[in-house]
Amino acid sequence: MSKRSAKILVFSTEKISDPAIDMAGLLKLHYPPEVFTIPVRCSSGIKPRWILRAFEKGFDGVFIAADGSDCSYGESCTEKTGHLVERVHEMMKSQNIEPSRLRMAAICSVCSESFVKQVKSFNELLLKQEIQ
Numbered sequence: 066m067s068k069r070s071a072k073i074l075v076f077s078t079e080k081i082s083d084p085a086i087d088m089a090g091l092l093k094l095h096y097p098p099e100v101f102t103i104p105v106r107c108s109s110g111i112k113p114r115w116i117l118r119a120f121e122k123g124f125d126g127v128f129i130a131a132d133g134s135d136c137s138y139g140e141s142c143t144e145k146t147g148h149l150v151e152r153v154h155e156m157m158k159s160q161n162i163e164p165s166r167l168r169m170a171a172i173c174s175v176c177s178e179s180f181v182k183q184v185k186s187f188n189e190l191l192l193k194q195e196i197q
Contacts, residue, residue: 070097071125071191073184076111079104082130082172082180089177096181097188108132108169109145113153120162125191129169130180143171163194 077083083104089096101124105111108131116127131146146169154164168187172180 069192070099071188072099072123073097073101073126073128073187073191074119074124075100075102075128075130075184076105076108076115077102077130077172078108078132079106081132081174082176084174085172085176085180086130088175089181092177094177094181096184100184107142109142109149111146111149113149113156116153116167117156117160117162120157120166126166126168126187128184128187129167130172130183131169132171165190165194 075086077086083102086102108129111129119127129146129150132142150167150169153167157164157167168183170179170183172183
């Protein structure tokens with residue numbers, strides 16, 4: 066890939082990971098410029114078709130910034146989101162899309178540095194791959 070930055074779609078949760086992402090900007094923590102966020106209420110509510118559509122639309126990677134155990138919608142949020150990621154990985158394989166192009170991590174409301182580290186690492190991985 067000849068780009069300096071991969072195009073990454075981030076699904077962030079409104080009450081937990083979204084504030085951390087906003088705080089990263091306020092703290093002037095730098096991460097790749099081709100990162101686009103879509104807020105969702107709970108990461109377990111993300112639909113597989115949304116993720117696959119992102120790849121159809123030219124995104125190099127999709128990152129799910131999950132709530133972890135802080136989710137106000139249910140204790141099993143992380144587990145449900147993990148199962149969603151596993152299911153989508155299988156769908157990606159069947160469509161010849163590299164599963165490593167989808168990543169999930171729990172990002173708490175004050176985890177701005179963790180978010181930046183995760184996104185930078187994901188960007189580096191995507192840039193190393195030969196994505197068509």
